Each structure stands twice: as structure tokens, then as C-alpha cells.
Amino acid sequence: MIFEQLGTYGHEQVVFCHNPDVGLKAIIAIHNTVLGPALGGTRMWPYASEQEALNDVLRLSRGMTYKNAVAGLNLGGGKAVIIGDPSKDKSEALFRAFGQFVDSQGGRYITAEDVGIDVSDMEYVYRETQFVTGVHQVHGGSGDPSPFTAYGTLQGLMATLNRKFGDEEVGKYSYAVQGLGHVGMEFAKLLKERGAKIFVTDINQARVDQAVSELGAEAVGLDEIYDVDVDVYSPCALGGTVNEKTLPRLKAKVICGAANNQLATNAIGDEVTRRGILYAPDYAVNAGGVMNISLEIDGYNRERAMRMMRTIYHNLGRIFEIADRDNIPTYQAADRLAEERIETIGKLKLPMGRGTPRFQGRVRGS
Numbered sequence: 001m002i003f004e005q006l007g008t009y010g011h012e013q014v015v016f017c018h019n020p021d022v023g024l025k026a027i028i029a030i031h032n033t034v035l036g037p038a039l040g041g042t043r044m045w046p047y048a049s050e051q052e053a054l055n056d057v058l059r060l061s062r063g064m065t066y067k068n069a070v071a072g073l074n075l076g077g078g079k080a081v082i083i084g085d086p087s088k089d090k091s092e093a094l095f096r097a098f099g100q101f102v103d104s105q106g107g108r109y110i111t112a113e114d115v116g117i118d119v120s121d122m123e124y125v126y127r128e129t130q131f132v133t134g135v136h137q138v139h140g141g142s143g144d145p146s147p148f149t150a151y152g153t154l155q156g157l158m159a160t161l162n163r164k165f166g167d168e169e170v171g172k173y174s175y176a177v178q179g180l181g182h183v184g185m186e187f188a189k190l191l192k193e194r195g196a197k198i199f200v201t202d203i204n205q206a207r208v209d210q211a212v213s214e215l216g217a218e219a220v221g222l223d224e225i226y227d228v229d230v231d232v233y234s235p236c237a238l239g240g241t242v243n244e245k246t247l248p249r250l251k252a253k254v255i256c257g258a259a260n261n262q263l264a265t266n267a268i269g270d271e272v273t274r275r276g277i278l279y280a281p282d283y284a285v286n287a288g289g290v291m292n293i294s295l296e297i298d299g300y301n302r303e304r305a306m307r308m309m310r311t312i313y314h315n316l317g318r319i320f321e322i323a324d325r326d327n328i329p330t331y332q333a334a335d336r337l338a339e340e341r342i343e344t345i346g347k348l349k350l351p352m353g354r355g356t357p358r359f360q361g362r363v364r365g366s
Helices: 002-009 048-069 094-101 119-128 146-165 181-191 205-215 264-272 290-299 302-309 311-326 330-346
Strands: 012-020 024-032 041-043 076-083 174-178 197-201 232-235
Touching: 002 048, 012 048, 012 094, 012 264, 024 048, 024 094, 041 048, 048 076, 048 290, 048 330, 076 094, 119 264, 146 181, 146 232, 146 290, 146 302, 146 311, 174 181, 181 197, 197 205, 264 330, 290 302, 290 311, 302 311, 311 330
Parallel strands: 041 076, 174 197, 174 232
Antiparallel strands: 012 024, 024 076
16 A cells, blocks of 8 residues: 555655654655755654554655745755654654664755754754754754745735735735744734734634734634635645635635645635635745755855745746646646646756755754
């Protein structure tokens, strides 16, 4: 069954990482390295089963291939998951053991933070391997990618508003922000700075209270977020929130947020288009974080990173043009843009990753 799954998704390699002495159970999935080494974050989550973890890492790593391709990066797609509860199962030994497995890939896979992981955790991974991005600035890295993901999401939002309503005035519109994690909170702050009306929800009540007190947001229940009368629904938590149960309840004319895999199925994506809702493909919108950390490979520069974020606006424009040209939903247009780039660059017969990643200007401790 595992090889059937790999064949379905088109993965090149999947590595199962096990160190019982430190409690490590992890999976590294390398989906595609045509454009370069596979870059994608590590997620720590208390999966109900190993099969669930495998399903997640296969889906997420494939998404990274498409995200990196649409973002114009010379990088392929990969992802890793660690099975465990991030609130109680973290340890130095666990992350250093994981770092050894990352290092064993020789640069084919480059990791970073994802759900359940922070910069401090990556410090331990970085002790064992150079193939880590999003490391702290003291090491010559870029630090937490969340603010950049949020800023890139703002660029995608502006392009989508312009497409749907004919202007980029973020503050004119209202937003239902689902999820106030690192990225969701930063995105909500950007909306507020531009005078937008925002409704928020999160499983963490403290984060909701913070948004209410600091941003003047209006709090709604976890399930009520789908019923709010807003212009834009912005999913910024886990995926699949646009589904057969929630879509009929949405009043928004635009779906644009930072979450991965927002559409539960392709059929839902088709129905979104049929209902006249403009969907901004998630992996094109939320590429700011991976754009930012990718610059660590050649030597990080924050000004260059901010300039790169602004290309997300133009990438969304290209996706909307393809959707019109080929008369297809926007989620298909994003895939088509990615696949066209992979096919075109693949014909150049470039060596994998153009050699071992350099990571110039970085300093590793003992």
C-alpha cells in the first residue's frame, strides 16, 4: 500500500526515522527535486496513527513542490513530520536525532519550522546538520518565517481583491480570520493596520482575547466563523476548512488565507468557482515564508526577502490569467503554472540542486 501511495503522489523518496532511545518517530518525504533540493518544514503533531502521519507528509510534501515552483524558486518539494505532542514530547535529544536523519540525506532535503515547531527546536536540529533554514539571526539565519508568510499573504490578498472588486484597498473590506497562530495573528495585525474590520476565532482563547484587546477584533465561536457576513474568508489554521458542510454557509466573495490545503477536495474547488467565489490558491498565497528562508542558502538579506514577497502579487495575477485562458478553476490554474515550470526547467537537465546547498554567511555552534 505504501508504494501505491508513492506512485499516486509521484514521490521520489520517503525516509522513516526511528530512534527509540529518544522517542523519535518521524517521516521525511522528498516529492520532487527537478528544480533543486527539496525544501519544506517539519511538523510535530500527535497523529492518531502512523498511517495518518504518512498521509499528511505525502500530501504536504507534494504541496511544497507546487508552492516552490509557483514561487519561482530553484527548489523542489519535501516535508517532514514528527509523531508526538509538541506540548510535552519535545527534547534536545529528539531534535538532534532528527537532525542526524536530515543530515544523512546530504542536502536532498532541507528542513525548517512548521506547525508545532519553533526556532528554538531548530537550534537543536542545526547542531547536527547544516541543512536547516529559518535558524536564528545570530547564526546568520532569518529567524521565524511567520511575519514573512503573513506579509506575502497580504500581497496575495491585494491581488485577489483587485481581481474581484477592482481595487487593492484592504481597509475597505471585512475579514473572517480563522486561526490566530504565528501567521494568523501577524496577518490580522496587517489587516488592522490598514483599517479593516476583522472577525477572529481560534482554539486558543488567549490568542482570541489578545486580538480583541490589541486589534479591536470581534470574537466569534469556532463554528460560527463560517456564518459571519464578511467580504473575505481567511483560513489561517489547519487545512480542509472549505468543505461540503462549510461552503454553503460562507457569505464571503473571496477566499484568501495562509492555511495549507484549504479546499477539502477538488470537487469543492469546482463548487467554489460555480458559486462565484474567487479562491486565491493557498500555496501561491502563503509562499512568503518559504521565499524568505530560501535566501539563507545563498546568504540571507532581509531587503531582498521583502522584494521577493511582492512577487506573490504578480504570481496570483498569472494564475488568474491562466484560469481565464483555459476556463478552469483557480486551483487548477495554480497547478498548471507549477507543472509548466517544472516541465520546462526539467528539460534543461540540471543536476539535482545545482550541487550541495552553500548556506553562505551561516555560523554553526558545537
